[in-house]
Amino acid sequence: xxxxxLCYCGVAxxxxxxxxxxxxxxxxxxxxxxxxxxxxxxxxWVDPAIEEEHYKTLLAALIKKSDRCHCQRSQGKSKLRVxxxxxxxxxxxxxxxxxxx
Numbered sequence: 182x183x184x185x186x187l188c189y190c191g192v193a194x195x196x197x198x199x200x201x202x203x204x205x206x207x208x209x210x211x212x213x214x215x216x217x218x219x220x221x222x223x224x225x226w227v228d229p230a231i232e233e234e235h236y237k238t239l240l241a242a243l244i245k246k247s248d249r250c251h252c253q254r255s256q257g258k259s260k261l262r263v264x265x266x267x268x269x270x271x272x273x274x275x276x277x278x279x280x281x282x
Contacts, residue, residue, distance in 0.1 A: 188212040188223030196227065
C-alpha cells in the first residue's frame with residue numbers, strides 16, 4: 182500500500198487533474214487547502230509531461246471523433262425528416278379518403 186505524500190501543512194496531498202490547455206488531463210498532487218484559500222503551495226506532478234507530437238496526434242483523433250459524431254447526427258436528422266414527410270403524406274391520404282368516401 183502506497184502512502185499519500187503530505188503537503189507542507191502536514192495534510193495528505195490531494196490527487197488532482199490539470200485542466201489547463203498546456204497540461205490537459207495531467208495528474209498532480211496539491212495541497213487540499215488550496216481551494217479554500219489556505220493552501221501551503223505544495224505541488225508535484227504525478228504524470229510525466231506529454232510531448233508536443235502526442236498532443237497533435239491526440240487532437241487529430243478528437244477532431245476525427247467529433248466529425249464522425251456530427252455525421253451520425255446529420256444522418257439521424259435526415260431519417261427523421263423522411264419519417265415526418267411519410268407521416269404527413271399518409272395523413273393527407275387518409276383525410277382525402279375519408280372526405281371522398
